[in-house]
Each structure stands twice: as C-alpha cells, then as structure tokens.
Amino acid sequence: MIIDPQNDFCDIPxxxxxxPALPIKGSNNDMKRLAKFILANINNISEITITxxxxxxxxxxxxxxWRRGDNNLEPFSKITSDDIIRGSVTPKTKDNKKQIIRYFEYIEKSEITGLTIWPVHCEIGTWGNNIxxxxxxxxxxxxxxxxxxxxxxLKGLDPLREQFSIFSKDTxxxxxxxxxxxxxNLDKYDILLIAGESSSHCVKRTIEDLIYNSNRKDLQRIMVLTDCMSPVHGYEKRTRDFMSDMEDIGVTITNSIEVMSILK
Incomplete structure (x- = not known):
C-alpha cells in the first residue's frame, strides 16, 4: 500500500x-528506494494499492x-472554531458558515488544535496531483x-472536509x-507493506484507521517501510512517537532492505 506518492509532496528540483507545492525533505529519495524495492520484488508483490x-x-x-483581513491565510496556519466565530478568519466560500463552524467544533473534540491550513496542493488535474x-x-x-x-x-474530494486517511472520512x-x-480486503493478504508520504500525517492516520478497525490478529504482518517515507518538517517527534506506539502493539517497523529477507 503506497500512500500519496505524489509530485506535490516530493522534493523534486x-x-x-x-x-512541488508541499515538498517533504527526503521524499523523492523515499520514492526512489520504494521503486527499487518494487522492481526487486516484482514477482513477490501480489497487489499494489495507491492512494x-x-x-x-x-x-x-x-x-x-480563507481570509484574514484582506489577505489569504498563511500556509501552516492553525485555526479553530473560535477564530471563525470571532471573525479573525473568514471563509470566502458562499457555503453555510454555520455548517463550517459545526464541522470545526466536531473535529476539535478529537483535535485540540483545530485545522492546519496548507498551501494549495494535489489540485485535481495538475502535475502536482500526479504520481x-x-x-x-x-x-x-x-x-x-x-x-x-x-x-x-482518491481521497480528499469533499472541499468542506479534511481527509488524511483513505479508510475514514467525515460526512x-x-x-x-x-x-x-x-x-x-487488505486483511486477507499474508503481508501488508505500507510506504508513502507523509509519515507524520497521511501515513500516520491511514495506519491508525487500519489498525483500529482491522480484524487481523497478526499485526506483525503489517510492515511499515520507514526508509520509504518522511515527516513534514516540524513533525519529526510526532512521527517517532507514532512509530514507537505501533511497534508496542505489534506492528513491524522495518525498512525496504530488512524486509527483503522476509519476502524471500
């Protein structure tokens, strides 16, 4: 399973x-290593799923x-329902503002920081959206x-809802x-290898949704290839803590070199 191996996330010159709209340091080399791994195991990989x-x-x-005063919001701003209610930030859309506030209040029950606002990225039909x-x-x-x-x-198609994971979306x-x-469907495979971008966001959320909703008993057969993913800058500790948590519950944290011996 390859999560979001897209141009906008890769640090391509x-x-x-x-x-690239949202390049992650080291990501292009991640993709090179992953491609090399796929070619080396072309006869061993029974299925490929790409989000x-x-x-x-x-x-x-x-x-x-969004608008703050007369300007767009700055990339990586974090906004909450209180910001919208107070009017310090305003949605430009003509969609129901109350619905947007209710959505923020809903996600804030699990995400204390509200919503991170990103540069325009992976826009449908653009080079950045491509693999x-x-x-x-x-x-x-x-x-x-x-x-x-x-x-x-495809994920993220609802313009009024954030979606990091292919396994879950908010209605x-x-x-x-x-x-x-x-x-x-993924539970039926003997070994599930997971790679992609970014380890701190979409990879993290995808694996969490998979683990907590799977009927798989042998979690050690879900294997995360850490040399084929990288975190968004500033979220390195979040990624390390996540990998440690996954290892504690039995998920195999490995890399594309070490896992070769398992597949032979």
Whole structure:
C-alpha cells in the first residue's frame, strides 16, 4: 500500500514546469528506494494499492479558502472554531458558515488544535496531483509483468472536509464513515507493506484507521517501510512517537532492505 506518492509532496528540483507545492525533505529519495524495492520484488508483490490526495482548489484546508483581513491565510496556519466565530478568519466560500463552524467544533473534540491550513496542493488535474515518476515507472512494469492493474484510490474530494486517511472520512452530518470493505480486503493478504508520504500525517492516520478497525490478529504482518517515507518538517517527534506506539502493539517497523529477507 503506497500512500500519496505524489509530485506535490516530493522534493523534486523546481523548474517552470514542475514546482512541488508541499515538498517533504527526503521524499523523492523515499520514492526512489520504494521503486527499487518494487522492481526487486516484482514477482513477490501480489497487489499494489495507491492512494492519491486529490483536492479542488477551493478546499477547507487550503490557504485560498480563507481570509484574514484582506489577505489569504498563511500556509501552516492553525485555526479553530473560535477564530471563525470571532471573525479573525473568514471563509470566502458562499457555503453555510454555520455548517463550517459545526464541522470545526466536531473535529476539535478529537483535535485540540483545530485545522492546519496548507498551501494549495494535489489540485485535481495538475502535475502536482500526479504520481511521482519513480513510482509510476515501477508500477507500470509491475502491471505489465503480472498482467494486473494497481488499485488507485482518491481521497480528499469533499472541499468542506479534511481527509488524511483513505479508510475514514467525515460526512456532511459530521459522522465518521469507515471504509470497512477496503480494510477487510487488505486483511486477507499474508503481508501488508505500507510506504508513502507523509509519515507524520497521511501515513500516520491511514495506519491508525487500519489498525483500529482491522480484524487481523497478526499485526506483525503489517510492515511499515520507514526508509520509504518522511515527516513534514516540524513533525519529526510526532512521527517517532507514532512509530514507537505501533511497534508496542505489534506492528513491524522495518525498512525496504530488512524486509527483503522476509519476502524471500
């Protein structure tokens, strides 16, 4: 399972044709290592599932959705329901402001900090939304070799709801919906390898949703490839704590080199 291996998250050198919106340090090398791993195990990997963060430009977690005074919000701002109620930040959208406040109050029951506002990223139809070229090449070769197609799953399509994990999303009635069918499908595989970006956000939330909603008893057969993922800057400790927590409950924290001996 490859989580959000997209151009906007990769620290690819910029030019006039490619300019990653939310580059994560080390991520392009993560994708190179993961692509190398896929090619080395092209006969051992039975399925590939890829999630893609996919947003409209006017998205509740994007800077251009909000106004502070006469300006857009700054990237990485954190806002709460109180900020909206007081009017220190205002949504530009014509959608129901009360509904937006209720959504913030709903997520604040589990997220004390409210919502992080990101640069516009993974916009549908753009280069940044596309799969990193190293993963795309290895995916194509795997598909040709095995006469199969990778499973491509989109998330983040609701412009009024944040979605880090493919396994869960919040409805417009502020209820969490779990994709149990997908979890059940992944539970049937002998070994589930997980990689992608970023380890501090989408990878973390995806694994948490999987673990806490899975019927799998052998958690050690869920293996996280730590050399094929990196955290958003400033969230390194959050990632280390998460990996430690997962290891404590039995998930295998490994890397693309160590896991080779397991697959042989």
């Amino acid at each position: 910029k030019n006039k044709y490619q300019n 893609l963060d996919s947003h409209y430009r006017m998205d509740i977690a994007h800077t251009c959705f 990193n070229k190293h993963i795309q090449v290895s995916r194509n070769l795997w598909e040709d070799k095995n006469s199969k197609k990778a499973n491509i799953l 417009r009635k502020n209820k969490k919906c779990i994709n149990r069918k997908l979890i059940k």
